[in-house]
Amino acid sequence: MPSHSNDTLPTSLFTAAQVRAMDRHAIDGLGIPGLELMHRAGTATFAALRRRWPDAKTLSVVCGPGNNGGDGYVIARLALAAGFDVRAYPVGPLERLRGDAAAAFAEYRDAEGPVLNFIPPGFEGAEILVDALLGTGLDRDVAGEYAAVIEAINDFPGGVVAVDIPSGLNADTGAVMGNAVHADLTVSFIGLKQGLFTGAGPAHCGEIVFDDLDTPPEVRLEQTPSSRLLRSGDFALPPRRRDAHKGQCGHVLVIGGECGYSGAARMAGEAAARIGAGLVSIATRAAHAALINLGRPELMAHGVESTEQLQPLLQRASVLAVGPGLGCSDWAKTLFDAAIASGKPLVVDADALNLLAEHPRSSDHWLLTPHPGEAARLLGLSAAEIQRDRFAAVTALQRRYGGIAVLKGAGTLIAGPAGVPHVARWGNPGMASGGMGDVLTGVIAGLLAQHLPPFEAACLGVRIHGQAGDLAASAGERGLLAGDVIEALRTCVNR
Structure with a gap:
């Protein structure tokens, strides 16, 4: 399985406009010629593809009419000098090339590099396609000739290398602009674009390598990061004292488990216990309270049918997890309102989020953990609109509802009342199955x-939830269950 460790990448992420400003500062402020930066970009890309495919000897490069295409011509020239069988495929009229891109093309032609004005099937069997x-700078959906070329790239059976960003992917949002290269x-280069790490970004980027092109740190320090990438060493639980006891480790009360959905509350409770909570109680329907902890007797399950029965549990708890399997009945609404009125810290998920969407309110005491569909209901949008700009969505959630907002999905985003959103890369497609959100809640x-x-x-x-998912997926992603992730939590929290 590919590694999702972030520790080889910078933590600061930027918008495309910010990176363009960095590029301009390097050229105008520091006097680094634009063509020199282009040479460095091509050199970095060629070195990276040779590390990834050390035995490859055939290379095709699809070059657009802008500076991205100029980088491509540098790569083609370097490959030619290294003895590769090379083809360059310009898209759009060559006379549209200007400035540094035109100079890079001229250098490639001077090296007698082959140029084809059409794309043959399979790119003539090349091993690598750039x-x-x-x-x-893409600001509209890809269409026409460019859309057709992206389709041809995605049909290519060999290795594909994207220069700076896969064509068609929005650098700011991670959304696909009509179609995008896989x-x-x-x-x-220069600064990491935040769209590479969330939404469709992870599915389209593959392995991400960063190169600052030997520009000094001041180029990036002039820009305030628009978001940050979480590292494996960010935040940690302190070691437990030798004289610790369960009363010092907190008491989680899970509120949920409508008839037919007891498993959700059970998984949230077990996850809270596996992550180290001292005590875990579950307030659920009386019909199955006696059964919910048969396989995990450490959980204290209580049949609760009224707020009067819930109150003693609320008083004993230090943290509430509300929503797993809760449903949207009058029973659910009553318990949800009582949980909010308690003033205790809350993690709000699943059906509790849907209840919140019906009657919006704000609080500094909760963490909301919606998936895109739930976020859409909370913001009065569609799930597609949420995915079109996940950074804007998580920021809007936090501002409207207060507390902490966690927008789940590929490249989960976390936003608080201060600072910029944080992005997590851990997790895998095997976690696209029922119960994973309940585990995260716990x-x-x-x-x-x-x-x-x-x-x-x-x-x-x-982070721990994603790492546990990755550990559990070492036996294969397909068929991964939420229970498998719970089993891996203990290992990951103790690393």
Whole structure:
């Protein structure tokens, strides 16, 4: 399985406009010629693809009419000099090339590099295909000739390398602009673009390599990051004292488990216990309270049919996890309202989010953990609109509802009342199955119970949940169950 560790990448992420400003500062402020930066970008990309495919000897490069295409011509020239069988495929009239891109093309032609004005089937059987078609400035859906070329790239059976960003992917949002290249390797320059890491970005970028093109740190320090990438060492639980006891490790109360959905509350409770909460109780329907903990007797299950029965449990708990399997009945609404009125820290998920969407309110005491569909209901949008700009969505959620917002999905985003959103890369497609969100709810609640501040609990919870999913997926992604992730939590929280 590919590694999702972030520790080889910078933590600061930027918008496309910010990176263009960095590029301009390097050229105008520091006097680095634009063509020199282009040479460095091509050199970095060629070195990265040779590391990835050391035995390859045939290379095709698809070059657009802008500076991204100029990078492509540099790569083609370097490959030619290294003895590769090379083809360059310009898209759009060559006379549209200007400035540094035109100079890079001239250098390639002077080296007698082959240029083909059509794309043959399968790119003549090349081993590696370089996507230097479109850069980060894309502001409309790809159409016409460019859309057809992207289709041809995606039909290519060999390795695909994207220069700076896969063509058709929005550098700011991670959304696909009509169609986008599926790359195996993306080499990004100057500053990391935030769209590479969330939404459709992870599925289209493959392995991400960063190169600052030997520009000094001041180029990036002039820009305030638009978001940050979580590292494996960010945030941690302190070691337990030798004299610790369960009363010091918090008491999580899970509220949920409507008839037919007891498993959701059970999984959230078990996850809270596995992450280290001292005590875990479950307030659920009386009909199955006696059965819910048969396989996990450490959980204390209580049949609750009224707020009067819930009150003693609320008083004993230090953290509430509300929503797993809760439903939207009058019973659910009554318990949800009582949980909010308690003033205790809450993790709000699943059906509790749907109830919140019906009667919006704000609180500084909760963490909301919606998937895109739930986020859409909370913001009065469609799920597609949420995915079109996940950064805007998580920011809007936090501002409208307060507390901490966690927008789940590929490249989960965490936003708090201060600072910029954080992005997590851990997790895998095998986690696209029922119960994974219930596990995350329990994990975050269990970390809150152990006295982590809310934003830290959210970030650490998302990270450990994803790492546990990756560990559990070592036996294969397809067929991965939420219970498998729960089993891996203990290993990951103790690393």
